[in-house]
Amino acid sequence: MLNALQALDPRKDRLSPLDAAFLYLEGEEQLMHVGCVALLDGQVPFDAFVETQGRRLGQMPRYRQRPIRPPLDLVAPAWEDDPDFDPVHHIRHITLPAPGGEAELHRIVDDLFAAPFDPRHPLWETYLIDGYLHGQSAILSKVHHCMIDGVSGVQILEVMTDASPDTHALPPASQNGDGEAAAGAGVASAAPVATSALSRFGRAAAAAPAGALGLARGALEAASVLGAFARRPIPALPINGTLSSSRRIAWATFALDDFLAMRGAAGCKVNDVVLAVIAGALRSYLHDHGAAVDGLGVRALVPVNIRRAGEHLTLGNRVSAMFATLPLGIADPLDRLHAVARDTRGLKDRGQQEGFEFVVSAAGALPTSIGAPLTRLMGHWPVVHTVCTNVPGSRHPRYVLGCPVREIHPIVPLAIGIGLGFAIMSYDGTLSICATADAGLVPDADAITHALTRSADALRERLQAPAGHAPTPAATDAAPTIAAFMTHHVETLAPGDSLAWAWEIMRRHRIRHLPVVDAKRRLLGVVTHRDLLAVSESGLPSRSDSGRPLLRPSLHAEDVMETHASTATPTEAAADAGRRMVHHKIGCLPVVEPGGRLVGIVTEEDFMRWATEHMGSPQAVSEA
DSSP states (O other): OHHHHHTTOTTSEEOOHHHHHHHHTOBTTBOOEEEEEEEESSOOOHHHHHHHHHHHHHTSGGGGEEEEOOGGGOSOOEEEEOTTOOGGGTEEEEEOOTTOOHHHHHHHHHHHHTSOOOTTSOSEEEEEEEEETTTEEEEEEEEETTTBOHHHHHHHHHHHSBSSTTOTTSOHHHHTTOHHHHHHTTOSOSHHHHTHHHHHHHHHHHHOHHHHHHHHHHHHHHHHHHHHHHHSOOOOOTTBSSOOSOEEEEEEEEEHHHHHHHHHHHTSOHHHHHHHHHHHHHHHHHHHTTOOOTTOEEEEEEEEEOOOTTOTTOOBOOEEEEEEEEETTOOSHHHHHHHHHHHHHHHHHTTHHHHHHHHHHHHHTSOHHHHHHHHHHHTTSOOOSEEEEEEEOOSSOOEETTEEEEEEEEEOOOOTTBOEEEEEEEETTEEEEEEEEETTTOSOHHHHHHHHHHHHHHHHHHHTOOOOOOOOOOOOTTSOBGGGTOBSSOOOBOTTOBHHHHHHHHHHHTOSEEEEEOTTOBEEEEEEHHHHHHTTOSSSOSOOTTSOOOOOTTOBHHHHOBSSOOOBOTTSBHHHHHHHHHHHTOSEEEEEOTTSBEEEEEEHHHHHHHHHHHHTSHHHHHHO
């Protein structure tokens, strides 16, 4: 009771309205923690694991704190240091029972993920799981959603792992230049998050009142659309209903290369391909369970990252959302993909993301005594069938105490009657689609993963996209590398740059691709000429007086960029990179170092220039 009363202190570090909402939604049947399972090629000593992880996570203030709710939720919950914090209590060791196969691992993960946290301590746990498949091991990480979202969760994974098998003796925060960010992580004020959309309107009003008025009008219109959308009832499906306290976690692993090839063949985003594959899997699963799928559209909540430049390793939730329709009534996989792509593009054109952010910001301005019970009430008012959250992970391998991380599978929580949700993450050339299922509503979660695989195969076959290519051997002295081709000076965008500015850079420099980077030049995504044309195809006139397409002013580079971008390294064989460009039907490859820092770009023009120069060489003529 004393802690609760102390939480009324106005000087406390308070949770943002969105972070607090995940606490308010917590219940015995809907535990609001996120997580992931990392599969390791080998085993690591537990004592060294505890020491390393405890040191790295313990340096982040939020991982030493617990949220305290005041009496009657009179004010927002507050973060408070745990006086008894000891990382040993949060890092645990489990050995799988024999024979230590997939079934035993999934059973342990299901049971551990369905267990609640002790609210007297910081809300996170990490399990090192040994005895898995011929000397391999796994790590299960659980963190309450009030602490992190998907993007910050990926950044925490970078803290927990290493970029090289030889660097585990050093704290990653000091070796990758993020020491300052890591030391201050979790202590940033929640106020900018709670009022991000409202403050943006304020800044816009000060700079350009007419433009701000248009921006506000668009957001209010989008909010009105969201309100009408929320009032429309969703049809009952077997995957929705009263939740139990048991969970089933099942994942399907794909070659990211296959999804990049399908993206290139269809001319859409990787996220569109993922949603179309999920739609195909749900169509198959629901049909097999007696549900009518003809004409059925499944409503999916799709979180959208709004984390700004300079917020690397700042924890909490920096997300908006869109409500996509998965067209299960469309039988043809390609037609289904085109419908998904049209829908997601239309949601951006109509500003649904901005409308959702505006509504969340406005709700954050309500007194907590109203917001808390309103959040709990909304938890009993289902407006979506499922959730599909997609986060790009590391493009390069990570290591734990020198042991390679082979796969990473993200886990999403279930709430508000959603009995089946999907978390998607790319990592080192793989793509995981991981399903979280309520054991009472979806007892056969394995059937979902099989349906996902069949759906992806059917779409790839329909697109006539070849399966992933085999990479060539490492470059030799006679084989040129990307370093010999790439352009070192690269025009780039910041995440918050306007699309009008992106168009102007492309026009001025006669280029068609712009990497999007953060303040430390870490690659975040790529914006293409095609992306800009796609978002100008709404009801707006096609051209302005200057000849530039009329682009929605509320959209920025981060809203349209492809986050699952195909990249190259300076030492990669140029022939292999060229084959990937042909395979993925793309015109450029950003060149990045293992840590993700952009160092150059290679384009079709670079390959054409090199080929032209060498075609007339005596060596080329003699070889011909």
